[in-house]
Amino acid sequence: MDNPKFNLVPKSSRLISILLVAASCVTSSETLGFDGSMMNGLNILPSYTDFFHLNTTTLALNTASVWLGGCIAGFFYGLVTDAIGRKNSLLLAAIITILGVILQTASQNVAMFVVSRIIIGFGTAGSGSAGPTYLAETLPFEWRAWGLGVFYDFWYVGGLIASGVTYGTAKMDSTWAWRIPSALQGLFSVVCILLLPFIPESPRWLVHKGRHEEALEVVALTYADGDQQNPVVLAQYKQIIDTLKYEVENGETLGLMQTVKTPSSRKRLLLAISVAIITMLSGNNIISYYLGTMLDNAGITDTTTQLEINIILNAWCLTIALIGTYLVDKMGRKLVAVCSTIFLIIFLFMFGGLTAAYGTSTNTAGIYGTVAALFLFQGSYSFGWTPLTVLYPPEVLNFPIRANGMAIYNFFTNAVGLLVTFAFPYALATIEWKIYMINGAWDVLELAFVLYFWVETKGKTLEEIDELFDGVKHSDVPDLEAILNGKVDVSDLIVESVEVTDKAQAKVGVKGAKDDAE
Known part of the structure; x- marks a missing residue:
């Protein structure tokens, strides 16, 4: 007798449940994507920079402080996720994010703005710890790559919305040009709270x-x-x-010490942390937060043109990220990561070279070539590292260390993000295009690490x-x-x-x- 094949093509209630589970979690990445693109837009707007009287230091502080909040959450939010459950942790993080958004919208000075962004960073990092943990443990294994891959693909959905909003408010003469985008940042957390009553808790936590x-x-x-x-x-x-x-x-417990207690746990944690470092230090975060400065260096100084490029870039990256998410289960996590890294290295070096050659020139073809290299670099990153951002870490972390491991992962993500967003304005101002060459050389080391250390996880349950x-x-x-x-x-x-x-x-x-x- 032939062995039966179990047809698990989603029926209506199953499909709806899976979509609701995924939708409730991707709101945190939409918030981060909105934040990155919004800050890109705000850093271009005179109504924002003039209101706060920003210089290089305060520009970096306003932008980077969101990562400081994420670092704080990384110390203990895994313990919270294990103690109160994945769903309740998502609820708590969403509420904290909304409080930060309200404070940012009402900001009157740099100190108030910075505090508000620390709170937002705490909330989004909490969601970033609990959400991937919840998705990995709840989605069927054949849907896991899609659910966790789409988690950060939707970074660009938030980014696309924010770029459109800041483009629309740019011509306002009042502070509402930056307050309206700030207020809309909380929309995604509200959606998360509304969806939570309709989704189940993680079966593994239960x-x-x-x-x-x-x-x-x-x-x-x-x-x-x-x-x-x-x-x-x-x-x-x-x-x-x-x-x-x-x-x-x-004797495996859910404590922090379990993450380094055994050789297996240490290797799992190392692989998770590698994703945090690579996704933040590959060069993409310069573009995510300081696109305006990069375009200035490349010879494109018109504010409207920069905002338009910001919109198109987010749409381009979303499309490429979805293609990468589709292929990650077919090609495997490791091969997608390798291909993505190889191409982003090539295009980052190309962008640096073109910026050096045409950044101060009036050569239209050279300037367009520089922008094309920028798009190709972001597309290369989006193809692999956007879907892998929170797909690979919760897969390699087993249950006793998954929540705390994801919190540690988020600590490193935010710590490196803090370093990048605070230091790169100075690097761009002092050594300009040379920073891209330095970053490209670092990316070669990232490629070597993935080739040597990574373990393939496709096609397997946790x-x-x-x-x-x-x-x-x-x-x-x-x-x-x-x-x-x-x-x-x-x-x-x-x-x-x-x-x-x-x-x-x-x-x-x-x-x-x-x-x-x-």
């Missing part, structure tokens, strides 16, 4: 808390439209039970990824991809019993799973 029936319901909803007897649902559920039980029995780091999978259930492809006979797969006790101590049995792949 199992950890002993809420097994609820966890099974969530797995069934996201994998099989609520069918709790579906063999794939039972297989994924048992993988979760077995793996969390193994971790508890082997529990199956453990085998890549620990050498063994902590469940005897066949791989879900093999089940879906009909390579394993699971017609007799049943969960015999589930005894709900403390912290994943469940008795679950599986009968009749036979590997027919050979």
Whole structure:
């Protein structure tokens, strides 16, 4: 008898649940994207720079302070996420972000503006820790790349909206030219709060808390439209039970020390941190926050033209990022990262060379070539590193260190972001195009790290990824991809019993799973 292939093409309620889960989390990246593009626009507007009497130092401080708030959140928000749950952590972070947005909109001086952006940074970093953790643990594995990839693809949705808003308010003579964009930044957090009542909690967190029936319901909803007897649902559920039980029995806790307790944990954390550093130090953040200065150096000084380029650039990057997200499950995480890095190195060197050659000239062709290199660089970055930003870290981090690991990841993201956004205005003012050459040389080292250290994770559940780091999978259930492809006979797969006790101590049995792949 042929092995059955389980058709998990989304039915209506399953698809709606998956979309709502993803939509509730991407709001934090939309807020960050809006913030980056908004600050790009504000740094170009005289109504903003004149109101605060900005010089190089205060320009950098106003822009970079959002990362300081993120660093603060990185110290402990993982503990919050483990303690109160993924959903409640998203709610708390959204509320904090809204409070910061209100304060920024009402700012009367540099100090008030800086404090407001620290609060916004704290809130968005909290969402950036809880959101990817929640998505990785809740989405079916075949949707995980899309959900986590789209998480930062929507950075450009926020950026596109902000670039349009700042373009529209640029001609206002009052402070509302920058206050209106500041106020609209809170819109995405409001959307998040409105969506949270309609989405489930992470099934892995529920199992950890002993809420097994609820966890099974969530797995069934996201994998099989609520069918709790579906063999794939039972297989994924048992993988979760077995793996969390193994971790508890082997003394793995949810504390910060667990992130560096074992060689496996240290390697996982190193890979997660590598993404934080690469995504912030590849050169893209110069463009994200100081596009106006870069265009000035390239010979394009008209404010309206710069704002128009900002809009087009965000639309271009969103398109390329979605293509990369589509391919990340086909090509694999490592190959996408390698291809993205190779091309961004080439185009960053090209941009630096063209800026050096034509930045002070009136050569129209040279200036257009410089802008083209800028677009190609951002497209190269967007293809790989935008979807990988929060896709790879929660995949390589296992449950005991996932929330705290993502908080540490966000600490490094914000710390490097703080360094870049504060230091680069000085670099652009003093050494100009040479900073792009220095950055390009650093990107070569990033490429070498990915080639040597990265582990491929495509096509595996979070529990199956453990085998890549620990050498063994902590469940005897066949791989879900093999089940879906009909390579394993699971017609007799049943969960015999589930005894709900403390912290994943469940008795679950599986009968009749036979590997027919050979």
